[in-house]
Amino acid sequence: xxxxxxxxxDEPNIVISLEFLMKKEGFEIAVANDGDEALVKVASFKPDLxxxxxxxxxxxxxxxxxxxxxxxxxxxxxxxxxxAKGRDTEVAKGLAIGADAYVTKPFSTKDLVVxxxxxxxxx
Amino acid sequence: xxxxQRFIVAVxxxxxxxxxxxxxxxxxxxxxxxxxxxxxxxQLLLSRLPVGTMMTVxxxxxxxxxLHKLFKQYVEGLLRMAETLRLMLGANRNFRxxxxxxxxxxxLARAANDLAQQxxxxxxxxxxxxxxxxASVEEEKNRLAALMSELAQAVxxxxxxxxxxxxxxxxxxxFKALAQGPTSVSxxxxxxxxxxxxxxxEKNQVEHAQEVILQRLSAGKTAISxxxxxxxxxxxxxxxxxxxxxxxxxxxxxAMSGYVLxxxxxxxxxEQEARRDQVLHSLTEGSRSALGNIRAAVANLIxxxxxxxxxxxxxxxxxxxxxxxxxxSLDQTMxxxxxxMKTRWPLEDVLxxxxxxxxxxxxxxxxxxxxxxxxLDDALWIKADSFSLVFALVFLAARLQDHYETRExxxxxxxxxKLAYLDLIWAGPTMSSETFYTWExxxxxxxxxxxxxxxxxxxxxxGGEIWYQREKAAHRAFFRFVLPVATPEIExxxxxxxxxxxxxxxxxxxxxxxADKSIDLDRKLSELxxxxxxxxxxxxxxSNGDExxxxxxxxxxxxxxxxxxxxxxIIDPExxxxxxxxxxxxxxxxxxxxxxxxxxxxxxxxxxCEDTVLIAHNAxxxxxxxxxxxxxxxxxxxxxxxxxxLLSAVVHPNQESHKLDVILERLGIVIETxxxxxxxxxxxxxxxxxxxxxxxxxxxxxxxxxLEASAKTYxxxxxx
Numbered sequence: 001x002x003x004x005x006x007x008x009x010d011e012p013n014i015v016i017s018l019e020f021l022m023k024k025e026g027f028e029i030a031v032a033n034d035g036d037e038a039l040v041k042v043a044s045f046k047p048d049l050x051x052x053x054x055x056x057x058x059x060x061x062x063x064x065x066x067x068x069x070x071x072x073x074x075x076x077x078x079x080x081x082x083x084a085k086g087r088d089t090e091v092a093k094g095l096a097i098g099a100d101a102y103v104t105k106p107f108s109t110k111d112l113v114v115x116x117x118x119x120x121x122x123x
Numbered sequence: 124x125x126x127x128q129r130f131i132v133a134v135x136x137x138x139x140x141x142x143x144x145x146x147x148x149x150x151x152x153x154x155x156x157x158x159x160x161x162x163x164x165x166q167l168l169l170s171r172l173p174v175g176t177m178m179t180v181x182x183x184x185x186x187x188x189x190l191h192k193l194f195k196q197y198v199e200g201l202l203r204m205a206e207t208l209r210l211m212l213g214a215n216r217n218f219r220x221x222x223x224x225x226x227x228x229x230x231l232a233r234a235a236n237d238l239a240q241q242x243x244x245x246x247x248x249x250x251x252x253x254x255x256x257x258a259s260v261e262e263e264k265n266r267l268a269a270l271m272s273e274l275a276q277a278v279x280x281x282x283x284x285x286x287x288x289x290x291x292x293x294x295x296x297x298f299k300a301l302a303q304g305p306t307s308v309s310x311x312x313x314x315x316x317x318x319x320x321x322x323x324x325e326k327n328q329v330e331h332a333q334e335v336i337l338q339r340l341s342a343g344k345t346a347i348s349x350x351x352x353x354x355x356x357x358x359x360x361x362x363x364x365x366x367x368x369x370x371x372x373x374x375x376x377x378a379m380s381g382y383v384l385x386x387x388x389x390x391x392x393x394e395q396e397a398r399r400d401q402v403l404h405s406l407t408e409g410s411r412s413a414l415g416n417i418r419a420a421v422a423n424l425i426x427x428x429x430x431x432x433x434x435x436x437x438x439x440x441x442x443x444x445x446x447x448x449x450x451x452s453l454d455q456t457m458x459x460x461x462x463x464m465k466t467r468w469p470l471e472d473v474l475x476x477x478x479x480x481x482x483x484x485x486x487x488x489x490x491x492x493x494x495x496x497x498x499l500d501d502a503l504w505i506k507a508d509s510f511s512l513v514f515a516l517v518f519l520a521a522r523l524q525d526h527y528e529t530r531e532x533x534x535x536x537x538x539x540x541k542l543a544y545l546d547l548i549w550a551g552p553t554m555s556s557e558t559f560y561t562w563e564x565x566x567x568x569x570x571x572x573x574x575x576x577x578x579x580x581x582x583x584x585x586g587g588e589i590w591y592q593r594e595k596a597a598h599r600a601f602f603r604f605v606l607p608v609a610t611p612e613i614e615x616x617x618x619x620x621x622x623x624x625x626x627x628x629x630x631x632x633x634x635x636x637x638a639d640k641s642i643d644l645d646r647k648l649s650e651l652x653x654x655x656x657x658x659x660x661x662x663x664x665x666s667n668g669d670e671x672x673x674x675x676x677x678x679x680x681x682x683x684x685x686x687x688x689x690x691x692x693i694i695d696p697e698x699x700x701x702x703x704x705x706x707x708x709x710x711x712x713x714x715x716x717x718x719x720x721x722x723x724x725x726x727x728x729x730x731x732c733e734d735t736v737l738i739a740h741n742a743x744x745x746x747x748x749x750x751x752x753x754x755x756x757x758x759x760x761x762x763x764x765x766x767x768x769l770l771s772a773v774v775h776p777n778q779e780s781h782k783l784d785v786i787l788e789r790l791g792i793v794i795e796t797x798x799x800x801x802x803x804x805x806x807x808x809x810x811x812x813x814x815x816x817x818x819x820x821x822x823x824x825x826x827x828x829x830l831e832a833s834a835k836t837y838x839x840x841x842x843x
Contacts, residue, residue, distance in 0.1 A: 011412065013441045017419035020434065024427065055412075084411035105415025109422040 003120050004028045006047035008038040008064065009082065010056045014105075018051060021109055025117070035059020039067060042074065048120055054083035054094070062097060069098035078119045082107070126198050133194070137186045141179060200224040204232060211239050216246070277388075280367065282381040285320045285329060295687070297388055298323055301354050313730070315688040317652045317680040320384070322730075324362060325352045332364045333382065340366065340379065351389070359390045405456055413445045420445075470506040470585065472609040475499075475536045475543060478509055482516040486532065489517060489569055490524055497535040497548070504609040505543045508584055512604075514574060515581040518567040519547055519602055526558070527551040535601070543608045548594075548601040559591045642736060642762060644827040648815050651826060653679040653765075654731065655738040655808035656690070657800045658745045659708040662701050665748045670696035671721060672710055674728055675800030677808050678735070682815070684808045690731045691801045693718045708798060725749075725756045735762065736826060740783045740807045742766035763826055767810045769833035774817045776836065786810050 005027045007018050015031055022029050030045040032038040035058050042050065050068075054061035061081055068074045081099040083090065094102045101115060153161065168175075204220055211218045219236050222229040268289065271278055277294035281287055298314040301323070313322050320329065332348040340346045348364045366379035420441040423430075430438075476499055483494045523529040527549070535546040563578045582589050588605040642651070656676035662669035676690040693710060695718045705711060739745045742764045749760050771781045778789070787794060787806060790813045794806045818824070823832050 011416065013416040013445055014412075014419060016437055016441060017416070017423050020423055020427075020430075020438075021419070082415075084408055084415065105411045106418040107415060109419050109426070 002026055002028045003049065003122065004030070004045060004047040005116070006030050006032060006038065006041055006045055006050045008032045008035070008041075008050060008056070008061070009053035010034055011053070014053075014082075017109070021113065022116075025113055027116075035061070035064045038064050042068060042077070047077065049078040049080065049116060051116075052079055052081050052099075054081055054085060054090070062093065065094070065099055066097050080112075080116065080119070126194070126202065129198070130191070130194050133190055134187055137190060138183060141183050141186065145179075196224045196228065200228050201231075204228070204235070208235055216243060277386045279314070279320060279384045279386065280381060281320050281384065283333075283379070285326070287314065287316055287318050287320055288381065289316075290314055294386065297386065301358055301388075315678060315680075316685060317678075319734075323354065324360065324384075324386075328352050329362075329364075329384075332362070333379075336364060336366050336379065336382070346379075357390075358388055359393050361387045361389045402456055405452065409452060410449060413449045417442050417445045470508055470607075470609075472504050473507050473509050474501070475503040475505050475545065476501045478505070478507060478512055478516075478545070479534045479536060481509065481513045482520075483534070485513060485517045486520045489572075490521055492520060492524055492529070492532060494520075494532045494534065497533050499534070499536045500538055500543075503536060503538050503543055505545075506585070506607045506609040508581075511574075511576060511581045511584060512606075514567060514569070514576075515578050515604075516545075516547060517569050518578065519562070521569050522562055523549055523551070527554075538608055541608050543606045545604040545606060546601040547604075548599060550597075550599040553593065554591060554600065556591070563589070642734065642826075644763065644830070645825050647824050648818065648826060648829060649682045652681075652735045653738050653808075653811070654690075654735040655679060655684075655804045655811060656728075656732075656745065657739060657803040657807060658748055659710060659798075659800045660704075660748060661696055661698065662704055663744075665744075665751050668698065669748075670694075670698055671748050671752075672696050672700070672715055673708065673800040674724060675802070675804045676728070676731060677801070677804050679738075679808055679812065682812065684805070684812060686805070689801060689805075690728060692724050692728070694724050695720050708800075721752055722756055725752055725758050729758050729760065732760065732762065737762055737764045738767060738807060738811050739764070740767045740803070740810070742768075763830060765811070765826070765829055766833060767807050767814065769836050770814050770818065770829060771810070772836040773823065773829075773832045774814055774821070783807065783810070790814075 005022050007015055007022070007029060008031075009015050009018070010033050015033075019029050019031060030041055030047065032041045034056050038050070038052070038059075041047075052061045052064060059067075061083065065079055065081065068077060068079065078101075079099045080101045080103060081094045082103050082105060083094070084105045091102050091104070100119060103112060103115070153164075156164065200223070207218060207220050211220075219239065220232040222232040222236075271289065271291040274291055274293060277297040278289075278291045279287055279294050280289040295314055301313075328350045332350050335348040336346045339348070346366050349361065350364075351359060351361050353359055363385045364382050367381040367383060369378040369380040420438040424435065424438050424442075479496065479499070483496075486492050486494055520529075520532055523532070529549045529551055531549070533548040535544070535548060537544045537546075565577060567574050567576055567578060567581075578589065582604070585606050587607065590603055591600065592603055593600045654676050655678075656674060658671045658675075659673040660669050660671050671694055673693050674690060675692075678685045678688045693714055695715045697720060700710070700712055700715065737746075737760065743766065746760070746764060753759050767783075767786070768781045771778075771786050775781075775789070778785075783803065783806060787810065790810060792806065792809045792813065794802065794809070818829060818832075821832075823829050
């Protein structure tokens with residue numbers, strides 16, 4: 001069965017690329033446009049991995065990450081944070097609150113695919 | 124008395140000496156004799172007794188006379204001399220003893236006179252030395268004050284209590300600019316001699332800096348401390364503190380008697396810094412997201428060249444969309460932050476016409492080339508490094524003279540938005556762009572003066588531009604310097620000049636010893652800080668609705684009237700003025716309308732008066748007006764109040780009038796204009812300063828005594 005990835009970002013211009021790319025790589029995809037929707041989708045779609053943008057309206061990526069990590073039901077969920085904030089302090093914060101990886105925009109799509117596959121144990 | 128007693132004792136001793144030996148001898152002879160001899164002797168003596176007695180009395184009389192004479196000359200004469208010597212010692216230095224009496228006494232007198240002479244010479248010498256020393260100290264003080272007043276930094280010197288001993292013009296202007304918030308209409312009321320620096324700077328921070336300095340002093344390090352503080356109005360100030368070391372200092376002991384603060388308003392530079400950060404941020408972080416979107420889309424386009432057309436089109440649209448957004452945000456950033464992105468060369472705010480005047484002078488001096496000016500915007504401030512800019516102008520003039528034998532140059536100064544145009548105009552042939560390019564890029568030289576800088580460097584330093592342009596119709600051409608326009612932080616002001624031509628009184632070093640801050644009624648009159656004030660009102664009946672329309676006040680610190688530290692405010696009474704009163708105070712309806720009301724003015728006047736004794740002429744009248752506002756404004760003037768009218772009555776109880784005009788005349792004070800609250804308060808202050816020594820002569824030296832004496836005259840007057 002294909003692994004499931006939830007893409008959470010409010011910018012359609014990045015969602016379209018990520019969605020296309022991950023589908024091509026054979027993943028099952030769902031998209032959420034803000035933090036609240038992300039939490040709902042995590043519950044319904046039950047993804048294996050979530051690509052989570054930090055800067056979003058309503059609930060920031062940090063908040064979503066904290067909420068997910070506070071719920072033991074999602075202990076196995078892999079969280080990759082995508083962000084335009086490149087400061088060391090923010091990277092440290094993301095990892096500290098439970099993200100499994102932190103990717104700074106702009107990123108290489110190839111590297112992202114490699115990383116996602118590695119995290120999901122697909123060679 | 125004592126001398127007289129001694130004289131009597133001497134007379135008695137003389138009498139005993141003249142009769143005693145004879146009586147004793149007779150007694151011894153008498154005891155040795157037999158009966159017959161005794162009888163014979165008695166017979167012999169009795170018959171001759173009158174002669175003997177007479178001789179003895181006569182001798183005694185002569186003895187007393189001699190004694191008296193000696194006494195007069197030696198005892199009383201010397202006593203008299205002692206008195207005159209005392210006189211010479213104290214009251215009258217020039218008095219001399221008249222040599223009289225016996226030669227010994229005369230010699231003594233002459234010796235005493237010689238000594239007095241010697242002493243006078245010494246004293247004169249000491250006096251001369253003291254006054255020389257005083258003059259040189261005074262001169263040094265003046266020199267220091269003059270130096271400080273010309274400094275471009277704001278400098279304030281304080282004693283350990285935070286009382287201001289000295290400040291310069293820059294400090295006054297800077298703090299005046301700070302005070303122009305809603306809390307104060309008086310402007311520079313906050314800074315003043317003897318005032319507390321803590322009304323401007325945060326007390327804790329100043330004290331902390333003081334501690335740091337003491338620590339550094341005792342550790343033998345350079346004693347300096349910096350801090351940044353915010354004012355009540357939210358402005359950021361950077362202050363640097365260096366100690367004033369105590370003059371009497373024991374070895375190794377860290378002692379300071381005060382400190383020097385240099386204060387710089389960094390609000391604007393911090394704002395610029397913040398804007399720079401913002402630019403940097405919006406150019407880096409802000410671009411990340413857009414670039415990320417583009418990169419992902421492009422990667423997909425490259426990696427999957429055979430994707431469906433509509434999908435392909437969507438990715439291309441993403442790229443187009445993001446690129447457009449980025450360009451837009453770049454443009455916006457450039458527009459918003461163009462000022463902050465200029466080079467960081469320190470530029471000062473200068474009047475454009477000053478630059479032109481300097482260039483004209485130099486061109487005339489160096490090149491003997493006549494210059495004229497055309498349209499000049501004389502209120503245009505530019506941000507410039509005036510030295511390099513003037514150098515560049517003179518350099519271009521020299522080049523024009525060399526190449527085109529230009530005989531006259533003209534200057535023009537205009538502006539457009541944020542840009543100032545400084546044009547150097549000349550009539551002559553067309554110039555090739557190559558020539559101008561060489562001029563732009565070569566090291567500048569004027570005669571023998573050279574600089575490694577090029578014209579381009581100067582332009583870049585100003586974040587400006589320069590170009591060559593022809594005015595075809597007028598057969599002439601010009602170089603246009605484009606320079607940034609400045610908004611000067613502090614406007615130059617002229618109103619101070621008219622207030623006394625004397626140099627500003629920005630310093631008072633005697634305040635170093637001025638430790639006490641509360642008003643001590645037993646301090647000397649000459650040592651206290653006073654606010655002398657006067658009000659103009661709509662009429663004479665405060666309780667019948669008359670209102671204050673002007674408050675004027677000046678400060679007296681350490682027996683000196685500070686003409687620079689004044690309060691002068693016209694107030695909107697919110698009621699119509701009475702026609703009859705207008706000629707008295709000269710304040711018209713137009714002058715009061717739109718001015719702040721008493722609710723705004725009174726708090727700032729209260730601030731101006733803080734920690735001072737109030738003085739007014741016929742103070743009861745003015746105080747009544749202030750008291751009637753207590754309920755409305757909640758401000759209570761509870762400090763002691765002295766009344767020059769009553770004090771004048773104390774000094775001259777037999778004079779009929781104690782009107783201000785009459786007193787001014789009586790005390791020989793000349794005041795030019797009157798019946799304006801500020802002028803009248805200055806006049807009152809002059810009167811008070813004259814009254815202080817007169818009161819002291821009467822033994823009234825403290826405020827308490829002055830208040831008591833005033834009360835007595837007041838009651839005395841009321842009884843009549």
